[in-house]
Amino acid sequence: MTTPSRSHIRWFRNTAPYINLHRGKTFVLMLGGEAAQDENFANIIHDIALLKSLGVRLVLIHGSRPQIAARMDKAGLKSSFHHDVRITDTEAMEHVKDAAGSLRAQIEALLSMGLPNSPMLGSRMRVCSGNFVTARPIGVVDGVDFQHTGKVRRLDTDGIHRQLQDDSIVLLSPLGYSPTGEIFNLALEDIAVHCAAAIGADKLILFGEESGIMDGEGQLIRQLAVTDLAQLTPEDAEQASLLHTAKLACTEGVPRCQIISYRDDCALLEELFTHDGSGTLVANVAYESSRQAGIDDVGGILELIEPLEQQGILLKRSRELLEQEISRFRLLERDGRAIACAALYPFPENGCAELACVVTHPDYRGGQRGQRLLQELEQEARHSGLSRVFVLSTQTAHWFLEQGFVETSRDELPDRKQALYNLQRSSKVFFKDL
Template sequence: MDTSFPFADWFRSSSTYIDAHRGRTFVVLIEGEGLEAERRAPLIQDLALLHTLGVRLVLVFGARTQVRRALAQARVEPRRHQGRFVVDEQAMTIIEREISALRLAIEARLSPGLSNTPLHGVEINAISGNLVMARPLGIREGVDFLRGGEVRRVRTAAIRNLLDQRSLVVLPPLGYSSTGEVFDIDAADIARHAAVSLVADKLIILGHARGLYDAQGGLLRQLSPGEAQGLVCDDDGELAEHVHIACTAARQGVARTHLLSWRDRDALLAELFTRDGVGTMITRERYEQLRTARIDDIGGLQELLRPLEERGMLVARSRERLEQEIDDYVVIERDGMVIGCAALYAYPEAACGELACVAVHGSYRGSDRGSTLLAEVEKRARAAGLEQLFALTTHTLHWFLEHDFTLADLEALPRRRRECYNLQRNSRVLIKALAAA
């Protein structure tokens, strides 16, 4: 008699994923429709399970469905402009009420349950608060959005501190301004900002759609941002918004974003604990490499550097100079495009080198690519027997200070470099000692 249980085999195969996810930071966005009273319990139970398995969770929830229903019941019809409500005081009162009610319902579901419920004996500290700072959308095309706002920043240090204390952080679609006002914020935008600022391991989006499909109707399991954006248009509504958020997050440093549907009761666990998953994953890892520059990179380098040269952030470099110095450069190439570079000019007589021409394409800033370039230059400098790096900057002083450079006098530069120092630019001098390899 066969007494095996399929569940046991699944549980054994999931052990690798359980270990891999422990201690990782996941930002989970659930749209309001997925949190209706008849649907929310299974989703919140799965989030509680992830928490007990050691995942550091930030839950961002939407309330669009609940707010629209409440506005209709109150016979309030806010004006729409550029896809957003113009939120007056009457509408904001209703929005705050509905969001508060939904937050309380989520927190109640995360509280210890009765003996016959899945959360029996599980104590979860669900913490919310003024963790999202906002600014008003202001006046656009002559229309004042009033209490409609956008994310200014999330309070990263405060959220990390809560996660370190084993709390589950809950972020409602509201933001707080420095003047003490509360603004209506798009939940998807909060999720993106939170994922990027926390350098989350995953951004998980639970919306209406299961993911993205090919022309034959087959689910696409893994895509790059460029591939994903080509599959949606503005008319796709919520899905287009989610794809845009996912692609932007990927370009700003979030390793993986998962598009799932709240319609599938098992979507969250099946995506995270099975090999193939059930949704679409958008990842930044597929077409990116760090390497030594080549002559055929000259055109890409010029395109990358030109905007920074025009703004006076970098000294202009001719094509001839780039060709002569090409061996001094490292580049980040993504899908055939140069999106980052840095140069190392060695001064062996002084046992030091100059970190120069650090640049990252505007669409790919806000991630760790600048730090990646610096680490590679440091590695090469140590291999060449250099003991310190120096840099000259007019615009990015704080970035260098954050990466352990210290301010120095002009006299700290090697004589050869000091003789060609441009007094008109008045660049700051920064020095960093290199630890032995």
């Protein structure tokens, strides 16, 4: 028997907050037909099964574009497109149904595995497919008749919710049905956006070839707000499509879309169960939010400041004192975790305030998070009618000088602060006019 290393055990321990966070939540996963052709596809299905076993409610939507193209080519038929949308005539529709049905059966089979010595042992997943999507024809656009290509008209949200409550994975194919019994070929992205919005999904997870969205230098962009998307114009068609899908979903009310790779083994688990994830997060609000601290944040602030207290950079604060002064603190949090903090202590009789405990977690330094909190507290001081702020520092003088502070004598400190000045620390005093 192989003994797990301590690093693996610590990793598992660190996933606990995310396991608790995701339990009972609803995720919609969008997997294109390209993902189903990749050698990593079986591993993705195993990871989906693991999510299900951890109490996540799942809707899986698969595409079948390359599978349709392969069947059309084999039959000697030419695929026709207008604005990158397939025109589905009667003959093509037969291949569309064949491709979608075949891939759906393949996914159902993978989710039904229970082989010994495999991740699926004992999983016993119940998969539900059906006529959850009502569609309508696209019709004639620019003089082009799209025939059996359609758009989502509505989803049977009650039916989907019932299946999720019954502990089933809901599997949707890129097909829709009309009240008159017609079948329409639908875009995968159209179903994903409508479904995630209609059922109130907590996340829409989009699988692409790359690790996520890349910048102009080929570096992964970790997070984006919807307001940032207008500045991005990827040349790659798939990247542009994924961003557009994420934007539509967020605009429709989905809180978060996460773009990850179908090629990278464990990308889904890394994205959901680690601090920084594996791909790109697109949120309809800023990913890192700033707010006033409350009593429940004492532990998180202590975690931030204790290493600096031990190094002598910060004056030690007891938990009791921090609890008393917690209303003075402002936090920058990421996914519910405090990653930076700062405090403001006003001296209204002197028209100034002290800035203290400006700390950023080591993993998140270099992103101007300290500057952001500093600016917010300076603004708070201005709104309170104060004209100056000051700091006491022993080892971070250069940083405060870069933020516009000027070194002065401790004689300029408010009388109350001078009475508490620690001569042994010999902190330097810096003031800044607001």
